[in-house]
Amino acid sequence: MKAMGGEALRRASKQRMFGTRGWARKYEARLFLTDVVVVALVMVGAHAVRFGWDPFVGVTGDDSPAYWQVTVIVAALWVLQLGWTRSREALVLGHGPQEFQRVLLASWHTFTIVAIVGFLTQWHVSRGYLLFAIPLGTIALAVYRAAWRAWMHTQRDRGELLAQVIVVGPMLTSQQLIRRIQRSPRAGYSVIGACLPAGHRFVDEDMQDVPLLGTLDEAAEVAKREDAEYVLLSGTDAMSLRESRQLGWELEGTDIGLIVAPAMVDVAGPRVSMSPVEGLPLLHVDIPRFEGGKYYLKEIGDRLAAFTLLALGALPMLVVAALIKITSPGPVFFRQERIGRDHEPFAMLKFRSMYVDAEKRLEELRERQRAEGNEVLFKMKDDPRVTSIGRLLRRFSVDEVPQLINVLKGDMSIVGPRPPLRSEVDQWDDARVARRQLVKPGITGLWQVSGRSDLSWDESVRLDLYYTENWSLAGDAIIVLRTVGAILFGRGAY
Structure with missing residues (x-):
């Protein structure tokens, strides 16, 4: 036919993916070279910060090497680990969190191996040296990988790669x-x-x-x-x-x-395992669980992060509050009922970004314009209810900062599904949508880093359901990093 x-x-x-001249091999080679450069710079910098520029400082312990040798060995081990964890594999580049998860795993393996060798040989490698190098190096690797990914996205938007x-x-x-x-x-x-x-x-x-x-x-x-x-x-x-x-x-x-x-769709790797039976590759899919140890860790981490960020951001928040008060009459905070875990209502806090009569004008605007392909959510570009300072706050998601108080109270998480309005919940005509409420809603989430207000209703639901059933602590960390990029570039925010 x-x-x-x-x-x-x-x-x-125009380029094939694989082969000696394929774009995958060229891209992997570029990543390898930049891995070497970034790791080398970080390790040399860690040595300089901790010991100055004397390369012959020795590690404490019998028959121990000089720190310049440790620097070279750790750098080489780190680069090899980035290869062994397949962080440069073409199939995980440009999409999804796997590349960054493998970078984190390579850094962890490197730290673990150095710690084990130090324990077995009784060489006391400086903890300050390692604690400076490994975290900083991991962040540097993630940042430059994100830059390469942005370049790849540009190429793919043009139809290449x-x-x-x-x-x-x-x-x-x-x-x-x-x-x-x-x-x-x-x-x-x-x-x-x-x-x-x-x-x-x-x-x-x-x-x-x-x-x-x-x-x-x-x-x-x-x-x-x-x-x-x-x-x-x-x-x-x-x-x-x-x-x-x-x-x-x-x-x-x-x-x-x-x-x-x-x-079976929208199931993440950690829930899937394979076992061969008579030559058949059978996929085992774990039933999602909504309680247990990882939820307690998430709860503790959320509250510690919220407390720390609120303490560090107290002064900037006071400045924002003053600007809101000066530029338009009304309260600094906007309180709105949202539906949380197990359909429990709570008062979600935001910096007020609209005029005080915004709710009264909502129905009029809802009739005039709905978001394209979205029959439940109301989102409007150039919303006339938004104040001048509010437009700036929204573009960089500063209006969301007071939700850290909700996290501290236990109403929300740092990462989770979008917190819905009661009016939206009343319109849900599909039982699957209600599964979003099996976990706490979040300040950010997959919906935030995948388009925010530009998403259709169906796509928002799919992303929230995927997160609800497949979230992990490592995945949350990736979402937080992607959120920073979404905020800086203001993607889908209005």
Whole structure:
């Protein structure tokens, strides 16, 4: 079967992903070089801060090396750990938290190995030296990796650095998968066509530009003919186990990868494990739990962080309060009822960014303009109810700072789902949406770092549900770092 209408494929990327000249190898090489430079600078800086510029200062202990040797060894070990944890692997670059999680893991492994060697040899490596180098180095690695990721996003927005994919499987699941890929071009995949069961074709209007290249039986030949880099199997409903295995065999030796999308979606890696049974790779998915040790750790960490930030930010908050009071009449704080964990209401605090009659004018504005594709949330660009100072506070999310008081009280978390209004909860007509309230709402969250006010209602719900069931302490740390970037660049804030 030929492509629909005989149209030529419009390939997004001119470069292939893999191969000796592929963009993946070039990008990994750049990361390796910058890893070496950053780690070397950090380790030399730590040595200089702790011991000055004397390279021959010795480590305390029998037959101990000089600190310049420790600096070289730790730097080399750190760079190797960044490779061993696969933090430079092309499949995790540019999208999701895995790259940063692996950077953190490499730093932890480095610190652990040095501590164990010091214990076994009785070499007393300076704790100040290590405590300066490892945390600072980890932050530096994360910052420059974020800069590389921003560059990659720019390239992918232009249609470069993408892997060419052909989607193979039943029509409905293929459509859903293609839509998700098209919504996330920064994930690094470009759908160049599809293979469906014989006699089937896409009927939805938004699928008309996806060429139908062949049937399921022809998938391997189509992938070779179209020079695809991956065949993405969207489901096995229309294929037997033997046919799925046959597809893998036909792709052997072609440099075309096979990706299998499981039927279970929006489940994070920590909840998934695999066990082979009679040649079948069975995915085990842990049932989400909403209590236990990690929740107690999150609670303690939230309150300590809130207390520290409030203490450090007391003076700037007083300045903001004065500006609000001077520029428009009314209270400094805006209190609004929100729905928290287990549907318990609480009064959420913000710096007031609107005129005092904002709530009275809400219905009038709701009728005039709704956010595009959003039937529940009300968000308006250039909202006339916002004060001049309020617009600045909102752009950089300064109006959210008083929510740290809510965190200290236990109503909210630093990271969590968006806290909904009661009016929004009353409009929920899907039982799954209420699962967002199984955890505490957060000041920031996946919704914050994925578009904020630019998100549609359905996308906001999907992100909040994903977080509710899959959150982790490491994931929270990544979200906080991404939040800083979202705030600095004011993405989706109005």
